[in-house]
Amino acid sequence: MEKKNVTFADIAKYTGFSKTTVSRYFNDPDSLTVENQDKIAEALKILDYKENKLAKVLANGKTEIVGIIVPNLYMHYYSDIINHIISTYEKYNYKFLLFSGNGNVDTERKYIKELLAYNIEGMIILSHTIPSEELASYDLPVVAVEREDKHVCSVKTDNCMGGVQAASLLVKSGCDIVIHVNADVSTDVPAYGRIQGFKEFCESNNVEHRVILTELGNNFDENCREIEKLFAELEELYSDKVTGIFMSNDTHANILLNVIFRKYGKLPPKYKIMGFDDSPVSREAVMPISTIGQQVDVMADEVMQVLIMQMDERKKRRPQPLKEPVHKVVTPILIQRDTAYPINSSQSM
Amino acid sequence: MEKKNVTFADIAKYTGFSKTTVSRYFNDPDSLTVENQDKIAEALKILDYKENKLAKVLANGKTEIVGIIVPNLYMHYYSDIINHIISTYEKYNYKFLLFSGNGNVDTERKYIKELLAYNIEGMIILSHTIPSEELASYDLPVVAVEREDKHVCSVKTDNCMGGVQAASLLVKSGCDIVIHVNADVSTDVPAYGRIQGFKEFCESNNVEHRVILTELGNNFDENCREIEKLFAELEELYSDKVTGIFMSNDTHANILLNVIFRKYGKLPPKYKIMGFDDSPVSREAVMPISTIGQQVDVMADEVMQVLIMQMDERKKRRPQPLKEPVHKVVTPILIQRDTAYPINSSQSM
DNA sequence: TTGTACGCGTTATCAA
DNA sequence: TTGATAACGCGTACAA
DSSP: OOOOOOOHHHHHHHHTOOHHHHHHHHHOGGGSOHHHHHHHHHHHHHHTOOOOHHHHHHHHOOOOEEEEEESOSSSHHHHHHHHHHHHTHHHHOOEEEEEEOOSOHHHHHHHHHHHHHTTOSEEEEOOSSSOHHHHHHTOSOEEEESSOOTTSEEEEEOHHHHHHHHHHHHHHTTOSEEEEEEOOOOTTSTTHHHHHHHHHHHHHTTOEEEEEEOOOOSSHHHHHHHHHHHHHHHHHHTTTSOEEEEOSSHHHHHHHHHHHHHHHSSOOTTEEEEOSBOOHHHHHSSSOOBEEEOOHHHHHHHHHHHHHHHHHHHHSSSOOOOSSOOEEEEOOEEEOOSSSOOTTSOOOO | OOOOOOOHHHHHHHHTOOHHHHHHHHHOGGGSOHHHHHHHHHHHHHHTOOOOHHHHHHHHOOOOEEEEEESOSSSHHHHHHHHHHHHTHHHHOOEEEEEEOOSOHHHHHHHHHHHHHTTOSEEEEOOSSSOHHHHHHTOSOEEEESSOOTTSEEEEEOHHHHHHHHHHHHHHTTOSEEEEEEOOOOTTSTTHHHHHHHHHHHHHTTOEEEEEEOOOOSSHHHHHHHHHHHHHHHHHHTTTSOEEEEOSSHHHHHHHHHHHHHHHSSOOTTEEEEOSBOOHHHHHSSSOOBEEEOOHHHHHHHHHHHHHHHHHHHHSSSOOOOSSOOEEEEOOEEEOOSSSOOTTSOOOO
16 A cells, blocks of 8 residues: 655666666766666656655755744744745755744754754754854854854844934934933844944934833733833923934834824824834834834845855865854845935925 | 764664664663663763664654745744744644745745655645645645645634624624625635625625725735725715724735824724734734734644644554545634724723 | 664765 | 665564
8 A cells, every 4th residue: 555655776677777877867967878867767757756855865964954943933023034044945955944942942952952863954043042152062054143143153134233224314304312212132132233333323423312221021012001101201301302212123113103193193293213123014004114124135145155155064075164153244224214214305105 | 074973883882782772762662671771871871872863764754844835924924823833843743844935836846846855744735826636636644724725634714704703893883884895815715705704794684784805906005005095985985874894904904094094093983994814913003903813823733633633644554544635614713902892892092 | 671684765985 | 887785874573
């Protein structure tokens, strides 16, 4: 009943060649005469041969599989970049075994162990739970994405420039004071650069500014409450100034926008808002939100290039491990929409 | 330089047992004496053994890998359900090779071929491009999710009930007329049920209703234009009636809400809106949108159960293929928020 | 309870 | 240009 798969042995028997020759047909076709190529090609069709990569892998060690560990796919940023990464299959031919971490270190270690058991050729880590030092110890090509990356290669957005861009647009849109609201992030994660960029731009341009480092809660409802409170405070403090607010992400920017909209029925010219991420909510908001977008497609491609560089090195007879991890930085894109735009430019409504 | 992996042979040599015994340590530990178990356990640690699933698979055929083909991860619905599916790893121990289709049939066929080359045990198909008849022909356990499923097992939401729930809530919230806006979908895709459910509820309850089957465009900007036009028409037609509008998804519902909000600065009591999907935008809107949510977690689990049932059957000595494909239907959840709620209930603002 | 011998389907090595 | 043979690492009859 079990239909056995057709193997090289069957093709060999059918054509009268050896298994070796059949193998060569796939891996170095030009070493056979054209006629013999045709013979084998025909046999493959007639017997309906289907390739078996596992056997191939066992023999030569190349799985063409890359492992990915992502915190979740619920947040748009992650699903977006994963989408781009797995779409590189067309270009680079690597397949992806995907694990969704749950923030638990031991669980994610288990994932890695499992991935190693399948002889994956490399790992892409978007999760933040395992320190890069440990990642490096697995002795496998790794690329960290937008996370702490001291000991491994990485790709990240130029968050500092993002901060500059945001501050700059707010100023151009006529703000007297600009405020950045963010969580009190650790200095070694890329997001910290946003705060730095924001500050540096304001300081070197003598712009009145303020950075508010505060937790806005861990779910949407908490976010709403906290942002409402925050806005109430800001209204009192800066009632006489055109106020630019750079929120840490689009979700928060949108909540702020909604708070204001519910109060005023519109966004008063007194307020300018910037988000970060260019996630769908920034377009879908009552009023399209100006934001900083990561070049997710570029990042995905960089990730694969940095990974492939490492994986290819390992395939050489005398691999030379990298002396220092490579860190790629991708420029973010300023996206002007309706909540902040240069005062003398026309803008859609 | 190449550090060879430790194999059963090494463990065997070290402990003085045979490879077979080492193998048994993993697959049937109780067949060894406790002391010998300990001996091997220790050797494994000392030599730092790492399991090699590929070799195992080549020997016994069980990859514990399931292939997934999804249209994209950009849309929240897909990333959400994929997230839940891959999270079942904890429960069922299957790993997932993920491909993102691009709507091209040949490309997706190539994906399937690749998946088969890795001896995957089953496939989960969310993409709509390949007809179920062809999927069935691959002679591999398959589960289709929320798509045409005539010839393969499937899991889908009870769209009909979703339509009923939406219409019902709109009526309860005081509408004189209820309108359903949807694309002119084919009768064999689950989404068609929504239209049916909506109609049936209205007819059997003598509710004035209308179904508008129209294309709203293929991108956000087109959507906005079309929905704006649509709303203008509806305003003229039903100016004297409390109008309930059930949009085909939350994104469209949100756009409609925004159109209304920009015009009135609020949602006039004259209008009630329902979305579908419970996607993030429905919560993040200026006004939380009432919607119909799919029980994505339940669906993910059902998917795996239906798949595992088929995969387990194949592992038996005398597998009995299913006579008829199994179709699981999951009840949707009515989510009352602020754009439609029973008139005599209190509601948050 | 443990071991021997072979198979899984391919690639690599060496020889012809 | 082609072939024979030995890996790759593990599971599984079958034997002891």
